[in-house]
Amino acid sequence: MRAHLPILPILIPFAAALLQMACTRLAWQRAIGLAATVLLLLACIWLTALSDDGLLRVYALGDWPAPYGIVLVVDRLAAMMTLLCAILGLATLLYASAGFDARGQHFHPLFQLQLVGLCGAFLTGDLFNLFVFFEVMLLASYTLLAHGGGLARTRAGIAYVVLNLIGSALFLIALGLLYATLGTLNLADMASRLLGPQHDVALSRVAFALLIAVFALKAGLLPLSFWLQPTYSAAGAPVAALFAIMTKVGIVAILRVQAVALAPAMPDLLAGWLTPLALATVGFAALGTLVADRLRALAAWLVLLSAGSLLLTPVHASQQVATAAIYYLLQSTLTGAAFFLVAGLIARQRADGGDYFRAGPPVASWIRIAFLVVAASAAGLPPFAGFVGKLMLLTTLRQTPAGTAIWIVLLGAGFLVMAALARQGCTLLWKPQALRLAATPAPAVGWQRALATLLLVAAAPLLAIFAGPLSAYAQRTASQLHAPGAYVAGVLGAQR
Numbered sequence: 001m002r003a004h005l006p007i008l009p010i011l012i013p014f015a016a017a018l019l020q021m022a023c024t025r026l027a028w029q030r031a032i033g034l035a036a037t038v039l040l041l042l043a044c045i046w047l048t049a050l051s052d053d054g055l056l057r058v059y060a061l062g063d064w065p066a067p068y069g070i071v072l073v074v075d076r077l078a079a080m081m082t083l084l085c086a087i088l089g090l091a092t093l094l095y096a097s098a099g100f101d102a103r104g105q106h107f108h109p110l111f112q113l114q115l116v117g118l119c120g121a122f123l124t125g126d127l128f129n130l131f132v133f134f135e136v137m138l139l140a141s142y143t144l145l146a147h148g149g150g151l152a153r154t155r156a157g158i159a160y161v162v163l164n165l166i167g168s169a170l171f172l173i174a175l176g177l178l179y180a181t182l183g184t185l186n187l188a189d190m191a192s193r194l195l196g197p198q199h200d201v202a203l204s205r206v207a208f209a210l211l212i213a214v215f216a217l218k219a220g221l222l223p224l225s226f227w228l229q230p231t232y233s234a235a236g237a238p239v240a241a242l243f244a245i246m247t248k249v250g251i252v253a254i255l256r257v258q259a260v261a262l263a264p265a266m267p268d269l270l271a272g273w274l275t276p277l278a279l280a281t282v283g284f285a286a287l288g289t290l291v292a293d294r295l296r297a298l299a300a301w302l303v304l305l306s307a308g309s310l311l312l313t314p315v316h317a318s319q320q321v322a323t324a325a326i327y328y329l330l331q332s333t334l335t336g337a338a339f340f341l342v343a344g345l346i347a348r349q350r351a352d353g354g355d356y357f358r359a360g361p362p363v364a365s366w367i368r369i370a371f372l373v374v375a376a377s378a379a380g381l382p383p384f385a386g387f388v389g390k391l392m393l394l395t396t397l398r399q400t401p402a403g404t405a406i407w408i409v410l411l412g413a414g415f416l417v418m419a420a421l422a423r424q425g426c427t428l429l430w431k432p433q434a435l436r437l438a439a440t441p442a443p444a445v446g447w448q449r450a451l452a453t454l455l456l457v458a459a460a461p462l463l464a465i466f467a468g469p470l471s472a473y474a475q476r477t478a479s480q481l482h483a484p485g486a487y488v489a490g491v492l493g494a495q496r
Contacts, residue, residue, distance in 0.1 A: 005050065006059035006074045008043040009082045009119035012036055013089075017112035029108040030097045036112065037090045040119075044083040051079040052473070054480060056490030058125070066125065066491050067186035073125035073491055076477040077326070081122040081252060084330065088245055088337055088456075089115050095341055095452035096238040103148040103236075110147075114140040114242065121249050125491055126186040127178070127211070130253065131171050134218070138164050141246065144239045145231060156227075156234035163227045167217045170210055177207035187260055188491035191484055194265035208262065208269060215257075218250030220307045221274075222281040228307075229288060232300035237344025240296065241337040241456070247307040248333055254314045255322070260484045263317040270315045275402050279409045281308030286413035289420040295346060295355040295428060298420065299339035302378050305413060306332035309393060316400055322478035324392035327471055331377065331385035331463045338374045338456035342367065345453055346428065348443055357424045364445065368429050370457045375425060377460035379418040385463035390414065392471070 016036030020029045051057065057074040060066065093111060101107040117137025124130050146157045179185055181203045182193045193199060213224075220228040228247070232240050262269050285305035292298035310332070313325040343355045345367050353360030377386035390410065397406045463470060480486070 002050070004059070005043065005047055006057055006072045006123065007061075009040060009047065009086070009123065010072075010116055012040045012043060013112040013115040013119070017109040017116070020109040020112065021106075026102060026108075030101065033093055033108045033112060034090075034097065037086065037093050037115075040115065041083075041086040041090050044079070044086040047074060048076075048079040048083045051076050052476070054476070056480075056487065058491055067184050067189035070129055071125040071186070071491060072123045073188075073487075074123060075480050075487070076473070077252065077256070077481055078122050080326070080330075080473075080477060081248070082119045084333060085115065085118045085122070085245055088242055088333070091341070091452045091455045092238040092242045092337070094448050094455075095241070095344070096236075098446045098448040100148070100236055100238055104146075106143070107147055110140045110143050111242075114144060116140075118245060118249065122252060125188065127175055127190075128185045131168070131175060134171070134249075135168065137246070137249070138168070141243065144242075145235050147239060148236050150234075152230075152234040156230045159227050160231045163217065163224075167214050170217075171214045174207050174210035174214065177203060177210070181207065186491070187257070188488040191261040191264065191488050192492065194261055205266060205269060208257070208266065211257065212254060212270065215250040215253045216277075216311070219247050219254070219311060220250075220281070220304050221277055221311055222284055222308070223277075225281060225284070225304055225307075228304050229297060229300040232303060232340075233294070233297040237296070237340050237347070238452075240299070241340040244303055244336040244340065245333050247303060248310075248329055251307060251310045251314075251329070254311070255325070255481065258314045259317065259322075259481050260487050263482075264484055267317065274315050275312060275406075278308050278311035279402075279405060281305075281311065282409050282413050284308075286416040289417050292420070292424070293357060295343040295357070295424070296340060298424065299336060299343055302339060302417070303332075303336045305417065306336060309390075309410065312393070312397060312406060316397070317482065318396075319475065319478045319482050320396045321400075322481055323471065323475045324389070324396040326474040326477050327463075327467075328389035328393055330470070330474075331389045331459070334456055334459035334463070335374055335377045335386060338370075338453065338459065339378065341449075341453040341456060342370050342374055345445055345449060346371070348445065348449075351443060355428070357427045359427065363429060366450075367445075370453060371425060371429060373457050373460050375421040379421055380414045381418070383464055384460040385467070386460065388464050388467045 016032055019032050023029050051074055059072040061070040117133045120133035121130055142161055146153050181200045182190050184190055217224040232243055282305055285301045288301035289298050292301055310325055310329055313321050346363050347355040349363040350360045377384035380386045380390040397403055
């Protein structure tokens with residue numbers, strides 16, 4: 001079983017999707033989905049624990065050796081991201097199984113296929129299969145976005161589909177150029193060949209520039225980010241919460257390609273343009289929080305802000321910056337997902353008032369406390385994980401050439417986010433509550449929605465309490481990420 005562990009994060013949700021498509025009863029689909037997601041979580045915990053020994057685990061499908069066959073590569077970063085995906089998957093599926101899944105057909109198989117695409121994108125060792133898993137992930141997300149219907153979701157879905165189809169076309173063009181000049185799409189083999197003289201350097205740079213542009217589109221880098229806020233704010237609460245990790249797929253892909261292939265051979269490819277665009281993304285998202293008209297839209301802007309903050313890091317090929325980025329990635333993803341679930345609970349309790357920023361019926365006290373926790377973490381206030389993550393980023397980026405600009409933008413953005421959350425939170429939750437009639441009690445939240453939301457909200461204090469061991473793990477992950485020689489030798493030498 002241990003030898004086949006690297007493929008389980010892909011195999012488990014794929015098998016669950018097949019079983020769910022064979023079932024017609026929603027209750028059976030729910031049971032299969034929840035059982036499969038628990039198994040996925042256990043497999044990812046096991047994989048993460050094993051990968052902490054520092055060994056690179058290469059799984060060759062069909063026993064074809066790299067670079068000729070399809071390989072899955074598990075290091076600390078890949079294992080950590082699959083575990084994060086499993087945690088989000090379990091929480092959001094538990095929330096959705098309380099009734100959201102009944103609003104349309106085929107929710108559960110598509111949800112599992114979304115997990116297949118996400119886990120596969122983090123585990124794959126070659127760029128063509130990264131494209132395949134991207135498409136699996138995106139095809140499932142198209143339908144999940146539209147689940148429940150509505151004009152807003154249809155409009156957001158059309159823009160989302162069109163932009164991602166353009167991104168997929170550019171991805172294929174980049175892959176074609178890379179294969180034409182390097183003769184391989186295995187990332188380790190590409191890194192090895194880029195250091196040799198027998199390739200067209202100019203064509204390789206163009207191909208990698210296109211590839212980074214595609215990843216930047218997935219991550220939401222300005223000016224390719226206009227799709228993100230309408231899409232995430234239109235999606236249902238559990239779907240939007242799962243989508244919180246989708247921007248991180250593009251960011252992790254940039255980090256991986258930069259560390260393994262670009263840093264040794266093309267260290268200047270990201271210099272001069274990525275940092276200014278990332279800062280612009282942070283500023284744009286911070287301003288967006290001030291004009292958001294509902295809590296779910298504000299949460300979408302926060303996801304974009306976290307993506308912009310993370311995109312400040314790939315240019316700087318250092319273990320210290322990567323360590324801060326990995327910790328910030330963990331806390332920002334969980335905080336963003338928790339925000340969407342809290343917004344869903346508030347909308348349910350306020351009925352017709354929804355999660356719009358206007359006075360309305362009151363919500364349960366524990367939901368207000370959950371909002372305060374995730375809001376404080378998102379704004380970077382102590383003692384929560386958002387403060388620790390932002391402090392780590394600011395500290396490690398201080399000595400970089402753009403350090404002053406980064407400090408000004410990140411601190412200014414944090415102030416704007418804090419102001420937006422304080423103002424709109426007061427309007428949403430603490431305005432005079434005379435609008436609810438005594439005869440119309442608030443709709444019940446239900447234990448599934450409550451448990452799913454509290455599971456993610458708890459990440460804000462827990463990641464801060466365990467910041468020491470998590471930072472140490474992030475440091476070991478960054479050290480392994482920035483050892484491209486070991487990655488190349490592990491992949492290409494694993495089957496030889």
